[in-house]
Amino acid sequence: MKTIVPPLKCQGIKTKLVPWIREVVGDDFNRWIEPFMGSGVAGFNMYPKVALFADSNPHIIAFYKAVQSGEISPQSARAFLKQEGDLLRNASDNGYDHYRLVRDRFNVSRNSLDFLFLSRAGFNGMMRFSKKGHWNIPFCKKPDRFAQAYITKIVNQIDVLAKIIQPEWKFCHQDYLVTIADAQAGDMIYCDPPYLGRYTDYFNNWTEKDEARLANALRATPARFVMSSWHHNDFRINDAIQRYWGNFNILTRDHFYHSGAKEENRRSIVEALICNFDLDGFESHNHGVRRKPEQLRLLEQTAKYIAQQDAGATRASMRSSALTVEIAPTLGLVGLTQG
Numbered sequence: 001m002k003t004i005v006p007p008l009k010c011q012g013i014k015t016k017l018v019p020w021i022r023e024v025v026g027d028d029f030n031r032w033i034e035p036f037m038g039s040g041v042a043g044f045n046m047y048p049k050v051a052l053f054a055d056s057n058p059h060i061i062a063f064y065k066a067v068q069s070g071e072i073s074p075q076s077a078r079a080f081l082k083q084e085g086d087l088l089r090n091a092s093d094n095g096y097d098h099y100r101l102v103r104d105r106f107n108v109s110r111n112s113l114d115f116l117f118l119s120r121a122g123f124n125g126m127m128r129f130s131k132k133g134h135w136n137i138p139f140c141k142k143p144d145r146f147a148q149a150y151i152t153k154i155v156n157q158i159d160v161l162a163k164i165i166q167p168e169w170k171f172c173h174q175d176y177l178v179t180i181a182d183a184q185a186g187d188m189i190y191c192d193p194p195y196l197g198r199y200t201d202y203f204n205n206w207t208e209k210d211e212a213r214l215a216n217a218l219r220a221t222p223a224r225f226v227m228s229s230w231h232h233n234d235f236r237i238n239d240a241i242q243r244y245w246g247n248f249n250i251l252t253r254d255h256f257y258h259s260g261a262k263e264e265n266r267r268s269i270v271e272a273l274i275c276n277f278d279l280d281g282f283e284s285h286n287h288g289v290r291r292k293p294e295q296l297r298l299l300e301q302t303a304k305y306i307a308q309q310d311a312g313a314t315r316a317s318m319r320s321s322a323l324t325v326e327i328a329p330t331l332g333l334v335g336l337t338q339g
Contacts, residue, residue, distance in 0.1 A: 003045055004164070007077075007116060007157040008063060009125035010039040014192060014228065017271060018045045020253060021190070024273055024282070025226055029188035033223070035176035036192045040064060043190065047164060054172040054179040057127075057203040061173040063112045067162055068169065072112060074159040078151060080113045085146025088121070095143030107134040120154060121145050129203055177213060183223035191218070191227040196240050208240075215244040224277045231272040241272060249275045252285045 003018045014021065021042055032048035034040070037055040055061055066072040084102065091098035099121055106114035119127060122137035130136040172179070176193070183189050193214060194206035218225050229245070230238050231252050241250070255271040 001045075004041070004160055005157055006039045006041050006044060006161060007119075007154050008039050008060065009119050009122075009127070010060075011124075011126050012192075012195070013039045013041055015041050017228070017253070017255065018042060020288070021226065021228075021273065022046065023288070024251065024275065024279070025188060025190070029224070030184075030186035031188070033179060033183050033187050033189045034192070035179035035189070036194075037061070037064075037171075038192060042192065044161065044164065049166060049168060051166070051169040052172065052179065052182065053169065054174050054176070055203075056173070056175065057129075058173045059110065059112070059115045061171045062110065063115055064161075064165075065171045066112045067158060068165045068171065070162075072116075072158065073162065074155045077113065077116065077158050078155045081117065081146050081151045081154060084117050085151065088146060089143050091143065094141065095145075096139050096141070099139040103135050116154070120150075133203070177217055180214075180217045180221055183221050185222040187223040189218070189221065189223050189225035191225060193227070193229075195230050196238070211240050211244055218276065221276075225275065227274040229272045229274060231270040233269045238272075241274075245272075245274045249277070249279045250284070251275070251279060251282055251287060253289065254286060 001019075001022075003015060005015055006013075018041060022045060025046065027046070029048075030050065032043050032046055032051040034043050034051075034053050034055075037043070037053040037060060040053060040060075043051060043053060053061075053064065063072070084098070088095045088098045091101075099118075102114050102117050102121075105111070106118060118135050118137070119125075121140055121142075122135075123140050126137050128136045176191075180189060191214065193210070196206055196208065196211050214227075218227065227245075229241065231241060231250075232238060251273045253271050253273075255269055
């Protein structure tokens, strides 16, 4: 099943982990509940009939409400992004002047289409706000960001989303504890909180106290839950796993996060899914992911190396032939053949 990619970009989006989450969750639930909606990628790909999507970020909730109501449609999004993209392309300071204009306009009006623009034109797809709740991400420095193909990609994502959103889906701007308290037996809660010690913004300023509160709330819920977290990376382990989640069932998977402003911060990490239900049939690590046998990987690497060498030799031969043809008339040579 092809993964639905939402139109909003959020740091730490779970697009590549959706098949894993879907397999663990299954489809035997009455209502889907997300206390930390973010991009919504996990829930959208579960196709629930009834859902409660909530987040502490009011702009995310406002955007998806606008798509649900039809206020934002594929047509209106295309017209808006085309207009703003043209202005961005022709703006001074290599496009930055118009980016600042939209940023300042959004910080006053809170317009959802401006929010979409900033989400797609901000640096590295990050979403961050100041203490005053203002957009706080610099421009990606690509004045041609909204080329026709890119606009079409975003518009298609909105179109798909508009078709799958159900009238029974609720989008609420509220605290995660309020959302979890609404859960009942038969519901499925999916939690993707800000990762403790890894990322915060002023709508999601996640602390040790929040982690403890979340653990207590999920421990008490009558619903089933799945929670995403990070287990460890090359440098350290997540101490909170044992401290708060050690009594639950945990699955892990190797994952590469393309997250962070610097390339050296974009490293592999071991993701964790924490659950309060039985996980019979699942391996504890990398379920469904198989490393290729060493011999096969070596053969593939050798074949790739040979192909690269052949391509290099072909390019060298073509350059040599071109040079021979170019200098031949000046030397008075005839009957030359390609080298």
